[in-house]
Amino acid sequence: MKKAVASVRAWAGRRGALALAALLMAAPASAARSPESWDRIAPARELLGDAKPRAGGIELRLPAVTQDGSSVPLTVRVDHPMEEGNFVEALYLFASGNPSPELAEIRFTPLAGEARIDTRIRLDGSQTVVALARTSRGEWLAGAREVRVTVSGCNSRSAGSVENLMEVRVRAPDRLRAGQTGDVRTLINHPMETGLRADAEGRVIPERIVRTFRVEFEGRTVLEARYYRAMAANPYLLFPVAPERSGTLSFFWKEDAGESVTAEASIRVS
Amino acid sequence: MKQILLTAGVLAVAALFAGVLVQSAPEPESGEVVLADRAAVIAQSCAACHGTEGRLVTAIPPIAGRPEAVLHAQLVAFKKDQMPGATVMPRLAKGFTDEELAALARYFSELPPE
Amino acid sequence: MKAIPGISRREALRLLGVVGAGSLLGAALPLKARSLGSARVVVVGGGFGGATAAKYLKRFAPSLDVTLVEPQRRFYTCPFTNLYLGGLRDFESLGHDYRQLTDHYGVTVVHERAEAVDTERKEIRLSGGAALSWDRLVLSPGIDFRWGELEGYDEAAAVKAPHAWKAGPQTMLLRRQLEAMPDGGTFILVAPDNPFRCPPGPYERVSMIAHYLRTEKPRSKILLLDAKDSFSKQGLFMEGWKENYGDLIEWVPRSSDGRVLRVDAGRLEVETEFGEIHRADVLNVVPPQKAGFIAERAGVADETGWVPVNPKTFESTRVPGIYVIGDATQAAPMPKSGFVANTQAKITARAIAADLAGKAPPDPKWANTCYSLIAPGWGITVAGVYDVHDGNLREVPDSGGVSPLGADRSFRAREATYAEAWYAGIAHDTWGTRPGA
Numbered sequence: 169m170k171k172a173v174a175s176v177r178a179w180a181g182r183r184g185a186l187a188l189a190a191l192l193m194a195a196p197a198s199a200a201r202s203p204e205s206w207d208r209i210a211p212a213r214e215l216l217g218d219a220k221p222r223a224g225g226i227e228l229r230l231p232a233v234t235q236d237g238s239s240v241p242l243t244v245r246v247d248h249p250m251e252e253g254n255f256v257e258a259l260y261l262f263a264s265g266n267p268s269p270e271l272a273e274i275r276f277t278p279l280a281g282e283a284r285i286d287t288r289i290r291l292d293g294s295q296t297v298v299a300l301a302r303t304s305r306g307e308w309l310a311g312a313r314e315v316r317v318t319v320s321g322c323n324s325r326s327a328g329s330v331e332n333l334m335e336v337r338v339r340a341p342d343r344l345r346a347g348q349t350g351d352v353r354t355l356i357n358h359p360m361e362t363g364l365r366a367d368a369e370g371r372v373i374p375e376r377i378v379r380t381f382r383v384e385f386e387g388r389t390v391l392e393a394r395y396y397r398a399m400a401a402n403p404y405l406l407f408p409v410a411p412e413r414s415g416t417l418s419f420f421w422k423e424d425a426g427e428s429v430t431a432e433a434s435i436r437v438s
Numbered sequence: 439m440k441q442i443l444l445t446a447g448v449l450a451v452a453a454l455f456a457g458v459l460v461q462s463a464p465e466p467e468s469g470e471v472v473l474a475d476r477a478a479v480i481a482q483s484c485a486a487c488h489g490t491e492g493r494l495v496t497a498i499p500p501i502a503g504r505p506e507a508v509l510h511a512q513l514v515a516f517k518k519d520q521m522p523g524a525t526v527m528p529r530l531a532k533g534f535t536d537e538e539l540a541a542l543a544r545y546f547s548e549l550p551p552e
Numbered sequence: 553m554k555a556i557p558g559i560s561r562r563e564a565l566r567l568l569g570v571v572g573a574g575s576l577l578g579a580a581l582p583l584k585a586r587s588l589g590s591a592r593v594v595v596v597g598g599g600f601g602g603a604t605a606a607k608y609l610k611r612f613a614p615s616l617d618v619t620l621v622e623p624q625r626r627f628y629t630c631p632f633t634n635l636y637l638g639g640l641r642d643f644e645s646l647g648h649d650y651r652q653l654t655d656h657y658g659v660t661v662v663h664e665r666a667e668a669v670d671t672e673r674k675e676i677r678l679s680g681g682a683a684l685s686w687d688r689l690v691l692s693p694g695i696d697f698r699w700g701e702l703e704g705y706d707e708a709a710a711v712k713a714p715h716a717w718k719a720g721p722q723t724m725l726l727r728r729q730l731e732a733m734p735d736g737g738t739f740i741l742v743a744p745d746n747p748f749r750c751p752p753g754p755y756e757r758v759s760m761i762a763h764y765l766r767t768e769k770p771r772s773k774i775l776l777l778d779a780k781d782s783f784s785k786q787g788l789f790m791e792g793w794k795e796n797y798g799d800l801i802e803w804v805p806r807s808s809d810g811r812v813l814r815v816d817a818g819r820l821e822v823e824t825e826f827g828e829i830h831r832a833d834v835l836n837v838v839p840p841q842k843a844g845f846i847a848e849r850a851g852v853a854d855e856t857g858w859v860p861v862n863p864k865t866f867e868s869t870r871v872p873g874i875y876v877i878g879d880a881t882q883a884a885p886m887p888k889s890g891f892v893a894n895t896q897a898k899i900t901a902r903a904i905a906a907d908l909a910g911k912a913p914p915d916p917k918w919a920n921t922c923y924s925l926i927a928p929g930w931g932i933t934v935a936g937v938y939d940v941h942d943g944n945l946r947e948v949p950d951s952g953g954v955s956p957l958g959a960d961r962s963f964r965a966r967e968a969t970y971a972e973a974w975y976a977g978i979a980h981d982t983w984g985t986r987p988g989a
Contacts, residue, residue, distance in 0.1 A: 235747075331808070479899070479914045482895060483919035487974050490984070496973035530935050530951070
């Protein structure tokens with residue numbers, strides 16, 4: 169097996185857009201089915217305080233039915249400008265039916281160009297996935313989507329060990345036009361141990377999580393993410409970037425055990 | 439008018455199933471009949487390996503026309519993991535209730551073998 | 553009325569769940585009276601789902617007018633094409649005709665393609681231009697491909713890099729390419745994300761091709777590039793690969809950059825998500841899939857490309873009177889397998905017969921067993937039993953599962969023998985064809 173540590177290759181923006189379109193096709197858009205669903209999630213209530221989020225404006229894409237709750241593809245897109253003074257500042261993701269509902273918290277800057285991510289999450293049974301977004305002007309948006317997780321021996325996952333721990337892969341668009349948004353793909357090999365699992369001898373495997381992921385472009389933050397234990401093993405994040413000039417993207421992952429790893433990729437803007 | 443339509447409908451239904459209904463004495467709606475229906479419904483999956491009506495003779499044995507007691511004992515043994523040499527049947531038998539297994543044994547025992 | 557040979561009156565009664573004239577008197581009548589005597593059911597697709605549905609409709613209600621629409625005069629099954637690719641079976645042994653359905657059961661078989669469905673007029677238009685009307689329609693259209701969703705992979709590309717995911721010329725093309733491949737070449741299989749036809753299929757395929765290559769071209773390599781991090785019967789396949797083929801098969805999961813995003817069929821190259829380029833001597837791409845196109849034209853498929861159904865009857869949730877079975881449906885946790893299509897067909901045929909008689913559908917229960925062959929004499933299975941619980945399909949708790957890991961050779965050999973017997977059994981139940989006949 170060839171190693172591709174932080175391999176960075178040509179990646180046309182057009183192709184990224186096509187791939188996204190394909191992903192979007194895989195599951196239909198639907199308005200928030202349970203507009204009040206965030207009220208039932210304690211950490212979401214705490215976050216909102218007295219604020220009343222506006223339903224709609226956040227599109228969640230998930231398979232309506234999945235047979236593998238350990239790695240469910242999730243796409244979230246906030247339909248909101250990303251300009252200085254008026255942008256999506258933070259996106260909070262929750263799985264209402266998990267033992268702990270927090271999935272991830274992602275902070276954007278206008279450098280991202282769009283507030284949109286693709287990732288993979290863990291769902292402990294059928295439930296509603298909720299997204300809350302806060303804009304730089306302090307407005308709240310909300311979206312939700314139901315997923316049915318079925319148990320199937322046909323697709324049972326072997327909870328094996330993760331090979332090449334902390335190995336990372338990134339891919340950025342190598343060439344963009346000024347003002348154009350391109351997709352960045354990132355992946356880190358990591359078990360994302362929940363602390364809720366026992367080994368063969370019945371001992372609890374301690375929690376071990378990639379806690380933070382940060383992306384900078386020439387020293388300026390593009391995105392900052394905080395992950396929780398319901399992010400799927402081998403955390404995957406696709407997000408956009410819209411640099412106005414050529415430069416280097418830097419990626420920083422840190423796990424709560426203290427280990428960290430970095431990668432870089434350059435983008436040419438013409 | 440309503441009455442005529444209803445009558446016509448009944449006749450038509452009767453015609454539709456004439457092949458099966460002619461001369462058949464009405465059976466009581468008893469628990470036994472319901473169970474037999476249930477057996478026919480759940481027995482359909484068996485045919486995918488044992489052939490239609492469980493009659494096909496291959497390395498997978500035919501089950502049609504075998505003694506009810508034997509079939510029942512085997513199904514129960516599969517479910518309890520007490521059947522030496524079994525492969526997939528224990529996993530399948532566990533998907534059926536004890537009553538369903540008994541009904542299956544009876545159902546296949548009453549079918550004529552090939 | 554023509555009697556169906558081999559079905560006793562008592563049996564037909566029981567099959568239908570009709571327990572006497574008394575129950576008919578109180579029945580609700582769903583059809584206009586004039587059409588009842590000649591109620592017509594059209595079944596589209598002559599595979600495991602459609603052929604079984606047509607046959608069992610006639611078994612349950614012999615007076616029904618049942619027409620099966622299937623372009624092929626001889627149907628070749630996807631199950632066991634991998635054995636053909638591995639050199640263990642000849643292609644003709646996978647073919648089944650419709651003689652028993654027409655001659656023994658009285659099914660009318662029309663060898664044309666269903667092109668369009670008019671749900672208002674309840675008519676289906678055939679490739680020859682004729683129209684068939686129906687009181688109930690059964691669609692068992694299998695899958696079609698989402699051409700172009702995987703960049704560079706369209707119908708033209710499939711001529712160079714076959715999918716071989718529908719049995720026929722594509723399967724034979726892949727076999728010829730394997731035969732022409734030099735010893736020391738690389739075979740690459742690109743496996744899709746869920747859901748797709750035959751979850752263990754890609755893994756059985758590399759197993760059977762490994763068998764062929766180890767025998768005929770021992771210096772060759774197999775690379776399995778996967779859009780997933782786990783797959784059906786994974787532990788058993790991995791164990792079997794190691795035991796039988798050493799390190800001949802290399803599986804690259806999604807998290808090791810196994811997900812292919814672009815295919816260059818002319819150069820036999822694929823590009824992964826993180827930019828790795830892999831070159832093959834023989835390239836087999838299993839592309840993303842959706843329900844067979846007639847499902848879309850009938851308006852029963854949803855935005856996912858698959859067909860949502862009422863779990864109890866498999867009647868479309870979108871168009872009443874149209875029933876959809878097999879790979880085209882959203883029936884998770886039931887897999888998209890030939891076995892499942894066959895068992896769904898029988899439950900649905902029963903539901904249709906009951907509906908036409910004004911009776912409630914039965915409480916369904918389905919089983920599935922998927923056999924995979926890793927090597928000659930080395931078989932494995934996954935089994936499941938399914939029912940409807942709280943309005944949803946589910947696997948019956950504490951049932952089903954896969955063959956044990958670490959089982960002895962005789963266990964694997966028995967499952968390999970049963971795999972062959974299963975094929976004979978399901979062919980018998982679906983087309984009425986017999987092994988060697």
